[in-house]
Amino acid sequence: MKLVLNGREIETGDEITIAELLRDREIDPATVVVERNREVLGAAALETNRLREGDELEVVRFVGGG
Secondary structure (H helix, E strand, C coil), X not given: CEEEECCEEEECCCCCEHHHHHHHCCCCHHXXXXXXXXXXXXXXXXXXXXXXXXXXEEEEECCCCC
């Protein structure tokens, strides 16, 4: 299926959760905030929400500094 991840169109397998997509891309779900179709999701939602054709995701990493 096709979806948009941080402004780029990508293809994924069907019936994949957001957390699975992140892990497939070597992103730890615990270190990011995810917005799906302009709605910020809580951490638990990443494990249970399945992606759908045309979804738009924005993934933002936490960055430390000082």
